[in-house]
Amino acid sequence: MKRHQHIAFFLTSLILLSSALLAANDEWSIHQDSVENPDVPKGEILTFTFDDSKVFPGTSRKIWVYVPAQYEGTQPACLYVCQDGIKYEATTVFDNLIHKGEMPITIGVFVAHGRLLVEDPETQVDRLNRSYEYDSVIDSYAQFLHEDLLPTIEGMKTSDGRRIHLSPRATDRMIAGNSSGGIAAFTAAFLHPEWFSRVFTGVGTYVAMRGGEQLAGLIRKVEPLPLRVFLQGGSNDNNKDVGDWWMGNQSMQRSLEFAGYEVKHAWGEGGHNAKHATSLFPDAMRWLWKDWPALPQNRGHSGEWYNRSIIPDQPWELIGEGYGFTEGPVVTPNGEVYFNDLRHSKTYHIDLDDRVSEWMSDTQRANGMAYGPDGRRYTLAANVEELWAFNEKGHKDVVAKGIRGNDIAIAFNGNMYITEPVSNASKRSDRSRVWLVRPNGEKQELDYGLKFANGIALSPDQTQLYVSDYDSHWIYSYMVQPDGTLAYKQRLIWLYKKDSEDSSRADGVRVDRFGNIWVATALGIQICDSAGRPRIILRTPNGRVANFCFGGPNLDTIYATCGDKVFKRKVKSIGAQAWQAPIKPKQPKT
Missing domain, CATH: 2.120.10.30 (TolB, C-terminal domain)
Structure with missing residues (x-):
C-alpha cells in the first residue's frame, strides 16, 4: 500500500514539475524595442467604428489607425495591417524602429473582426464573423481590406491635419496576425501578392478548420510569389479535433522553404498565445523590412x-x-x-x-x-x-x-x-x-x-x-x-x-x-x-x-x-498535337 502511495506521490510531483516547466517555457523576455522610450516621438492612434462593408454586409467592427510622428502627409506611407486589434506592442515597436531608421515610415491599421449586432443583447447574441473572415482560405477578407476599409482610411486626417496616404505598392505593405488572424494574414498575401508582400504570423491556425490544412500543399504547387514570411510557433500549442497547430506551422515552414520563399521561423515551447511572438516582434520587423524598398525575392523552387x-x-x-x-x-x-x-x-x-x-x-x-x-x-x-x-x-x-x-x-x-x-x-x-x-x-x-x-x-x-x-x-x-x-x-x-x-x-x-x-x-x-x-x-x-x-x-x-x-x-514542355501521329510517352511508375 505504501509503495502505491509513493508511486502516486511521484507521479503527482512529476505532473506539477512538468506544469511548472511549461509555465517557465512560456515566459518570454520583453524586448527593449517594445518598451516606451521618453526620448522617442510617439505616433498618434485614431479609433473609429466601421460598419459600411460591402464584402461583409451588416458587420460592425472597431478600427485603430496608428500614424507615426515622422509621417508628414506629403508622401504615401508604408502599410501594416494586423487582425484582432493592436498586438505585439506594435505601436511602441514602430515608434522605436522608425525613430532608429530600422523600418520605413509605416501607418498601422489594426482591425477587429466583424460582428452582426443584435437588437437586444440581454436575450440575444451577436453573430461573430471572426472564423469566417479569418480562417477561410478565400480572398473575401483581402477584398474587404482592399475595397472597403483601406479606401475609407485613405484621406483621413490626424488631429493636427495630416492627411493619410497609403502606398499601393505591394513592396510597401505588410500584413500580420496571431492564431486565426495569422492564417488570415498569409491567405491575403498568398491570394493577392499584388497587395501585400510581407507577412508575420504567430501560432497561425493552419489546421482543418476552414481549409487551412490545404495551404501547405498549395504552396508547393503554386509558382513562388514575391513574399517574405515570418512564422512563430510553439510545441505546446493547441492539438484539437481540427488539427495540431504546432505541426501545421512546421508544415507551412517546410513547404515555403521547398517552394523557394524567403521564410524565417522561430519555434519555442510556448502555448497558444502571443507571448513569444511579442518578444521577437521587433527583430521580425527588421528582417521583414530588410532591403526595403526592394520587393522580396524567392531563391528558386526545389521541386x-x-x-x-x-x-x-x-x-x-x-x-x-x-x-x-x-x-x-x-x-x-x-x-x-x-x-x-x-x-x-x-x-x-x-x-x-x-x-x-x-x-x-x-x-x-x-x-x-x-x-x-x-x-x-x-x-x-x-x-x-x-x-x-x-x-x-x-x-x-x-x-x-x-x-x-x-x-x-x-x-x-x-x-x-x-x-x-x-x-x-x-x-x-x-x-x-x-x-x-x-x-x-x-x-x-x-x-x-x-x-x-x-x-x-x-x-x-x-x-x-x-x-x-x-x-x-x-x-x-x-x-x-x-x-x-x-x-x-x-x-x-x-x-x-x-x-x-x-x-x-x-x-x-x-x-x-x-x-x-x-x-x-x-x-x-x-x-x-x-x-x-x-x-x-x-x-x-x-x-x-x-x-x-x-x-x-x-x-x-x-x-x-x-x-x-x-x-x-x-515553358520547358512541348505540346502534343492530336492530328499528328500518336506518340508513346513514358509509362508512369505508379
Whole structure:
C-alpha cells in the first residue's frame, strides 16, 4: 500500500514539475524595442467604428489607425495591417524602429473582426464573423481590406491635419496576425501578392478548420510569389479535433522553404498565445523590412516537377487585350495561333511575331477549334449548332449539324470528339454529352451524364480521352476503343479549387509529349502527371484563364485566353498535337 502511495506521490510531483516547466517555457523576455522610450516621438492612434462593408454586409467592427510622428502627409506611407486589434506592442515597436531608421515610415491599421449586432443583447447574441473572415482560405477578407476599409482610411486626417496616404505598392505593405488572424494574414498575401508582400504570423491556425490544412500543399504547387514570411510557433500549442497547430506551422515552414520563399521561423515551447511572438516582434520587423524598398525575392523552387516544366525567368507576356471573352485557342501546323472572342463573335489570328489581327467576324459565337489530319481548321459554331471546317484559303464547309459544341479534339485517324455542355442557348442542362463525329460527318453520342462537359483532349498515344467537368473538380478519362467509341469511364484527376467556389471551373485541356495533362481552372493552369495527380499550378497575370494551347514553331509556348486578354509564356514542355501521329510517352511508375 505504501509503495502505491509513493508511486502516486511521484507521479503527482512529476505532473506539477512538468506544469511548472511549461509555465517557465512560456515566459518570454520583453524586448527593449517594445518598451516606451521618453526620448522617442510617439505616433498618434485614431479609433473609429466601421460598419459600411460591402464584402461583409451588416458587420460592425472597431478600427485603430496608428500614424507615426515622422509621417508628414506629403508622401504615401508604408502599410501594416494586423487582425484582432493592436498586438505585439506594435505601436511602441514602430515608434522605436522608425525613430532608429530600422523600418520605413509605416501607418498601422489594426482591425477587429466583424460582428452582426443584435437588437437586444440581454436575450440575444451577436453573430461573430471572426472564423469566417479569418480562417477561410478565400480572398473575401483581402477584398474587404482592399475595397472597403483601406479606401475609407485613405484621406483621413490626424488631429493636427495630416492627411493619410497609403502606398499601393505591394513592396510597401505588410500584413500580420496571431492564431486565426495569422492564417488570415498569409491567405491575403498568398491570394493577392499584388497587395501585400510581407507577412508575420504567430501560432497561425493552419489546421482543418476552414481549409487551412490545404495551404501547405498549395504552396508547393503554386509558382513562388514575391513574399517574405515570418512564422512563430510553439510545441505546446493547441492539438484539437481540427488539427495540431504546432505541426501545421512546421508544415507551412517546410513547404515555403521547398517552394523557394524567403521564410524565417522561430519555434519555442510556448502555448497558444502571443507571448513569444511579442518578444521577437521587433527583430521580425527588421528582417521583414530588410532591403526595403526592394520587393522580396524567392531563391528558386526545389521541386522536380516545377523545374522540368517551368522556366522561372520567362514571365507571362501580354499579346492582346480589349476583347469581350477569349476562348478556343488553336495552333496551326507552323506554330501560329487562332483564338475566338465569344462575346463579339470574332476570330483572331496571331502570327509568329505575335501580331494580332482580326480574321473573321460574325462567327456565330464560335468556341473550340482544332486542326485535323487533313490540314483544315475545325470550328464549333454554337449559335447555329454546326461544326465548320476551314481550308488554308478560308473556304468554309459545314461538316456536322445539331451539336451545340463547346470544345473539340481530333485524332490522327480523323475522328472528332466534341463536348456539348448545354443543348440550347437559353437553358443550362443538368447533364452534358460527349459526341463522336466521324470523318464522313456521321454523329454518335458517346456519353451522357457529366454536369458540364467542357475541355477535351486525347493522350499523346491517343488511347485515352480526357474531358473536364466545369461544375465539379474532376477530369474524366475514357479508354478509346478501336472503333472510336469510348469505354471504362472514370474520374482520373482531382483538381484543386478555390474554397470560395463549389467547382474547379475546369475548362481547356491540353497534353504535352511527356503525357502530362494541363488544365485551365479558376486557380490557374494545373499541370497533372499522366497518372492524374496535380503537380504544378500556374497563375496568369490577371488571375483568369479559360483555355490555352501550345504554340510557336517548337510548340513550347503557352498562349492563354484570359477573359479580355491573351498572354503567352515559354515553358520547358512541348505540346502534343492530336492530328499528328500518336506518340508513346513514358509509362508512369505508379
